[in-house]
Amino acid sequence: MGQTLDGTAVGIGVPRVVIIGAGFGGLRAARALANAPVNVMLLDRTNYHLFQPLLYQVATAGLSPDEIAYPVRAIFRKQKNLEFRMTEVQQVDLAGRRLLTNTGEIPYDTLILAAGGETNYFGLDSVARNSFGLKSLADATRLRNHILRMFELAAQESSPEKCLAMRTFVIAGGGPTGVECAGAISELIRLVLAKDYPRLNFDDVRVILLEGTGRLLPGMPDRLANATVEKLKQKHVEVRFGAQVTGFDGTQVTLKVQDAGGAVPDSRNETLPACTLIWAAGVRAVQLVDSLGVKQGSQGRVLVNSCLQIPEHPEVFVIGDAAFLSTNGDGSKPVPLPMVAPVAMQQAAVAAENIQRHLAGKPLKDFVYKDPGSLATIGRNAAVARLGRWEFKGFIAWVLWLVVHILQLIGFRNRLVVMINWVWDYLFYDRAVRLIE
Numbered sequence: 001m002g003q004t005l006d007g008t009a010v011g012i013g014v015p016r017v018v019i020i021g022a023g024f025g026g027l028r029a030a031r032a033l034a035n036a037p038v039n040v041m042l043l044d045r046t047n048y049h050l051f052q053p054l055l056y057q058v059a060t061a062g063l064s065p066d067e068i069a070y071p072v073r074a075i076f077r078k079q080k081n082l083e084f085r086m087t088e089v090q091q092v093d094l095a096g097r098r099l100l101t102n103t104g105e106i107p108y109d110t111l112i113l114a115a116g117g118e119t120n121y122f123g124l125d126s127v128a129r130n131s132f133g134l135k136s137l138a139d140a141t142r143l144r145n146h147i148l149r150m151f152e153l154a155a156q157e158s159s160p161e162k163c164l165a166m167r168t169f170v171i172a173g174g175g176p177t178g179v180e181c182a183g184a185i186s187e188l189i190r191l192v193l194a195k196d197y198p199r200l201n202f203d204d205v206r207v208i209l210l211e212g213t214g215r216l217l218p219g220m221p222d223r224l225a226n227a228t229v230e231k232l233k234q235k236h237v238e239v240r241f242g243a244q245v246t247g248f249d250g251t252q253v254t255l256k257v258q259d260a261g262g263a264v265p266d267s268r269n270e271t272l273p274a275c276t277l278i279w280a281a282g283v284r285a286v287q288l289v290d291s292l293g294v295k296q297g298s299q300g301r302v303l304v305n306s307c308l309q310i311p312e313h314p315e316v317f318v319i320g321d322a323a324f325l326s327t328n329g330d331g332s333k334p335v336p337l338p339m340v341a342p343v344a345m346q347q348a349a350v351a352a353e354n355i356q357r358h359l360a361g362k363p364l365k366d367f368v369y370k371d372p373g374s375l376a377t378i379g380r381n382a383a384v385a386r387l388g389r390w391e392f393k394g395f396i397a398w399v400l401w402l403v404v405h406i407l408q409l410i411g412f413r414n415r416l417v418v419m420i421n422w423v424w425d426y427l428f429y430d431r432a433v434r435l436i437e
């Protein structure tokens with residue numbers, strides 16, 4: 001007979017571990033439980049695993065959606081102790097140990113909550129309504145259609161002001177997503193679309209990257225962050241620091257700009273005519289966790305103990321973007337771990353191991369994050385990479401970025417097709433997926 005994590009016996013032979021989310025964390029946890037004496041039920045609202053780091057390439061016409069997503073059922077074809085269900089979890093009943101979903105109730109003995117994050121608009125309603133987030137395949141396709149449509153409309157527009165607004169692309173947020181997006185949009189426009197629209201003036205096309213603080217790429221050393229700014233400028237991206245978006249109505253972005261130049265920092269409001277605002281300035285835990293009624297840290301992430309459990313509900317593990325764990329492990333200095341794939345995957349391995357340790361009557365293990373470093377690409381031949389004590393920039397970092405991303409993609413076919421696409425685009429300065437759907 002199996003046991004739940006707080007020691008009470010479960011009625012039927014094998015305990016049921018339910019995992020919410022087939023993202024980076026959920027997938028790794030499900031695989032790690034392949035040989036455990038448990039039944040695994042994996043739930044996701046989509047029927048595929050999405051490789052979010054390449055979403056911006058779908059948005060900028062480099063890759064098509066099916067090349068960065070893979071069906072969950074195909075991944076787990078051979079795992080005998082796993083059942084997958086496509087369903088949206090609407091509520092977690094912690095007291096009753098059951099999930100309320102759009103296809104019915106699902107009981108659990110142990111739960112791994114790996115539902116990830118969502119775009120955080122910080123209460124800016126007009127931005128939420130009119131800007132473009134980048135969190136799902138639908139977001140990426142919508143943005144690709146919009147960028148391409150702007151050039152079709154600009155080619156027919158008689159008002160110079162409107163035409164300029166259509167050809168101004170503003171990206172908010174100077175983290176890796178904002179940087180990668182800005183570089184890729186600029187290259188799409190100048191290397192590819194300029195050839196498609198010979199009658200359109202491309203000299204005054206603007207790609208503007210706004211960052212509220214004074215530097216790009218938190219988590220990267222200053223040297224690499226500064227090199228990124230220089231490279232973006234070479235790629236015709238305007239980088240503005242101390243600029244916070246306060247609103248966007250679909251035709252102009254309103255900003256609060258901090259001028260740090262004088263003795264006393266001064267702030268002023270500014271408007272920027274633009275029909276496109278891409279919001280890469282914030283992420284928070286999925287709203288599903290707000291209804292749990294347990295303590296949450298910054299960005300709505302659920303506070304977990306060092307073994308990744310909700311303290312009052314040890315049968316529930318929370319991992320990845322949805323979890324808040326301070327780096328020192330005891331919660332005294334709550335510096336949250338970054339919302340990145342390696343955190344989710346390493347936590348998944350520890351949560352799965354702790355479930356097996358519990359079943360074997362062994363003490364649970366503390367989670368300790370091993371930072372593998374970080375990478376960001378700025379476009380053709382340009383990237384920055386921090387791997388342990390090593391720092392790389394330029395072509396070497398770019399090749400590293402390509403190799404790491406190809407290796408992490410799921411499915412041989414996806415790897416091959418993405419590689420062929422990248423080689424083609426590199427050689428012929430092309431983007432294959434320039435369709436407005």
Ligand SMILES: Cc1cc2nc3c(=O)[nH]c(=O)nc-3n(C[C@H](O)[C@H](O)[C@H](O)COP(=O)(O)OP(=O)(O)OC[C@H]3O[C@@H](n4cnc5c(N)ncnc54)[C@H](O)[C@@H]3O)c2cc1C
Nearest residue numbers: 021023024025044045053089115116320321339340341344
């Ligand atoms: C554009 C972009 C670029 C990124 N680039 C990088 C990068 O270069 N490197 C890096 O390390 N990280 C990157 N990240 C962050 C990384 O993708 C996340 O940290 C990682 O995906 C978190 O893993 P997770 O398992 O917590 O959640 P996710 O991978 O987001 O998975 C969550 C899963 O839960 C499902 N789900 C959510 N709610 C429900 C529900 N109610 N019911 C059923 N299913 C649900 C979702 O469909 C999803 O499949 C990027 C993120 C984005 C958006």
